[in-house]
Amino acid sequence: MSGADRIAQLERIMDLLGFPKSAGMHLVAAEPGKVTMALAKRLDLTQFFGHFHGGVVAGLADHAAGACATSSMPDGKLAVTIEIKVNFLAPADGEEIIARAETIQAGSTIVVVKVEVASKKAGAERTCAFAIATMRAMDMPAGFL
Numbered sequence: 001m002s003g004a005d006r007i008a009q010l011e012r013i014m015d016l017l018g019f020p021k022s023a024g025m026h027l028v029a030a031e032p033g034k035v036t037m038a039l040a041k042r043l044d045l046t047q048f049f050g051h052f053h054g055g056v057v058a059g060l061a062d063h064a065a066g067a068c069a070t071s072s073m074p075d076g077k078l079a080v081t082i083e084i085k086v087n088f089l090a091p092a093d094g095e096e097i098i099a100r101a102e103t104i105q106a107g108s109t110i111v112v113v114k115v116e117v118a119s120k121k122a123g124a125e126r127t128c129a130f131a132i133a134t135m136r137a138m139d140m141p142a143g144f145l
Contacts, residue, residue: 010035010067020063023056027067033103035068040096052092052119057129060099061086061115065133068101069111079111079135092128094121104132111135 007030014020014027023045028036039045039052039060047053062084069079101115117129 007031007071010071013067013070019059023059025060025063028098030067030071032071033068033106035064035071035101036098037064037067037101038096038098041094049091050093052097052128054086054088057088057092057097057117058084058086058131060097061101061117061129061131062133064099064101065113065115065131066135068103068113068115069106069133069135069137072103072106072111073137076140077137078140080138082110082134082136084131084133086129086131088129090119090126090128092117092119094119094126096120097128098125109137111137 010030011027023039025037025039028038037060045052045056062081066079097117097119099115099117101113103111104114105112113133115131116127118125119128
């Protein structure tokens, strides 16, 4: 599968029902081994101070890591999370959060991805979280896409 085909596949995955779609996550940019996703602020995604909830920040980081790992895998494979560690560095108090994921190491079954999440407010970005995710290659279910 070409890089362009893999990116088209990621876009189709983003359109499937589930948390990423219902939260409003969207693919901003992608190439093999690098993915950027974003999520606009909505009240139902915030905590009591009005910042993005930590679980939402972690969810965006996890989904970006999975897409990034999938883009690094052979055809017919899909990444699922084995482990993710998120360090929260600052409040996600912007109008949007942006996750930039990059493959660190890709093996035949395990991919390690780093993710930086930035909070964007009035055009300026500030890193609000950093994550390391370990992903496992699984066979894509028959007829999945």
